[in-house]
Amino acid sequence: MFFLLASKSLLNRKGSVFLTIIAMSVSIFVLLGVEHIRNQTKKNFQSTVSGVDLIVGARTGSLNLLLYSVFRIGAPTNNLGWDSYESIASDQAVKWSIPISLGDSHKGYRVIGTTEDYFTHFSYGAQKRLQFTSGEPFSRIFDVVLGSAVAEKLQYSIGTNLVLAHGLGKTSFRLHEDKPFRVVGILAPTGTPVDQSLQVSLQGMEAIHNNQRIAQTLQETPINSNQIELKQFQPKTITAVMLGLTSKIATFKIQRKINNFSTEPLTAILPGVALSELWQMMKVIENTLRLVSVLILMSALLGLSAMMLASIRERRHEIYLLRVIGAPPTFLFLLIEVEASLISAISIGSGTLALLAGLLITSDLLTSNYGLNINANIFVQNNLIYAFLIILATLIAAAIPSFTAYKNADIH
């Protein structure tokens, strides 16, 4: 009877209640949306690379190096020489190395020039290695391995021929049309920028920037063969190197050594440390966003409180009647609290559904434009805690009108 009375009372004032629900839903949408995207972005960034002890690039800021080498955000300021790479990779403390070369793209997706070691040593998430859904790693100059999202979006399969474009834009006026690549492998989804990339050999990357005609026989020669003609496609420079060390204890020693490299100025960063620097920098923005969303919610709750307070004046006959038929003041207090909670619960429901729909609609856009894989599953523990806190805040905000109803219970 109690809930029937509360729900019918709300239905009786559907105009003002509807507007309050809209205001609350929008604020809950913003609050949960900001929190969800923040958490997902952090998770995304944290799971993008694992097991890499050092990232080396030309002298630059640690964040810049991390962003362009791992997250494919921004552009490198300079390259590092192949000789420097060979010198670093041959250090006894270095277990494995993955050289990467950036700068080209295909229909807006970034192309990475690298070696087969990329498929052996690169890991993401909880030390998960890259897997192939079909095909195999590249073995010839003009072989290309696609990230899962690239293959899916562009509807490419093994054997498809494609041309790369110079630069990183979606539309390029400089296509390497004379040197088409053939798809030989498609990677399994990782939820990282790898899904949005095309992987080619360093020699392939060099070859498309080399004006010489390449003999058909050479095109079919494995890149790891000792054929002397292949040497001309050995890159002179690369963008960055990911290093795995034999011992974690050696990390700082190697970092110092690279930072003091005599041949050219280089920067070596620890991905974890650079990431925490990034979070440190982002914390101000995060807190500002959080504060703004909490303030929006607070204003909606105050609107709810004002609406309930005004309704008590409209409902004085109803309140008096309830008192006369034996309703104690606590009944009136709880009735107003339940009405406010119902508004809040409906708002949480509609705000959550709107957020879910928004994420489902924009997930492709976020992935292709920003490389963010936002999971649409918003029914996680954090959001449930937020829903609980919103109900609690509603009860506090509704305490003013509820107490007014309680106080007015004996005065008609």
Place this chain on the structure above:
Amino acid sequence: MSVNLKNVTFSYPDMPDKPIIAIETWSISKKEKVFLHGPSGGGKSTLLNLLSGILQPDTGEILVLNKNLGQMNNAERDKFRANYVGYIFQQFNLIPYLNAVENIQLANQFTKDTSKSFGQKDIKEILHTFRISDADSTAPTGKLSIGQQQRIAIIRAMINQPEILIADEPTSSLDEMNKNVFMSGLLEMISKQDTTLIFVSHDLSLAHNFDRIDALEEINSIRKCH
């Protein structure tokens, strides 16, 4: 005795120096039907609120069914009112967005006496005897005629089988036909349940239905002085 007032005075908090009620003695016997009349603003509604325990007197004691309302706490008075006192007003007797059955069930839920609990079916049967159809009993009461609303108000007030029924000008907004239907329904229910009735009205043509006729000016010494 159903009601017994001794040296009762009352003034509203915003006008503490101007008492509106000052009654030396006034009593009503069990099962008695009392017709109370008086001028507008004479304190009739205030007196009824004192009898139901909604208001507390400044001085004196009010005994209802031999229970001193002044010695009860708020919760006890609420419970007492739900169990023993029924109330019908001139208007706003029902919550307009609830239907007749829900309005009656709402009043019924405040009594803790399970023997007085009525199901939906029982309530609909009672509504039929008051000429409220099934369709009308499930429509929001705000959409029913005043006559229908007042008849439902009788059932709402009587559902907990109160010992005392207080009716505050319940017929003043009814036409002649509805007034007669209302009065016959009310009196039939009162006699069936042996309820004491305190009926306030300006309409002296109804006085013949009652055992006793009291003028408020005669019992309220404030008004006597004026």
